[in-house]
Amino acid sequence: MQVLTAFKEVYHPDCFRCAVCGVCLDGIPYAGQHDKVYCIKDYHKLFAPPCSSCGNPIIPQPGKAKNVRVLVKDRYYHVRCYRCEVCECIITQH
Known part of the structure; x- marks a missing residue:
């Protein structure tokens, strides 16, 4: 079984998703803020x-x-x- 670790949390690869759009982040760039993970596009929309x-x-x-x-x-x-x-x-x- 594969797992991902990000920001001290553990995820199934399919469960590691953007908090806004829901895209799977397995293998693509992502960012985190306030204990949530985001695709880069949504991260910039929210925090730029x-x-x-x-x-x-x-x-x-x-x-x-x-x-x-x-x-x-x-x-x-x-x-x-x-x-x-x-x-x-x-x-x-x-």
């Missing part, structure tokens, strides 16, 4: 910080594992949304 400019969650670009964001005065921005307050030119380059 919103952009202070556009309000959308700041999540990694498709195919990327890491997230790029700007943090200024305890506020998060997408790189494309961080602009000068006077002329509205993009401040960051990527």
